[in-house]
Amino acid sequence: MKDLKPRSGFDELSGEIVSVSESRSFANERGSGKVASAVLKDNKGK
Known part of the structure; x- marks a missing residue:
């Protein structure tokens, strides 16, 4: 996971979700x- 960059594609990612932020709303030209x-x-604990 350390090599992932924002907006880069990947086939599959697995791990444990340890925290989730509050949701926030957005709006742009394609919708909201x-x-x-x-x-x-990940399996290395990072």
Whole structure:
């Protein structure tokens, strides 16, 4: 996971979600919705 960059594609990612932020609303030219940030722990504990 340490080599992942923002907006980079990947086929599969597995781990344990350890925290999730409050959701926040957004709106842009393609529509609107809600998003949240999450912290994922991989098998190395990071």
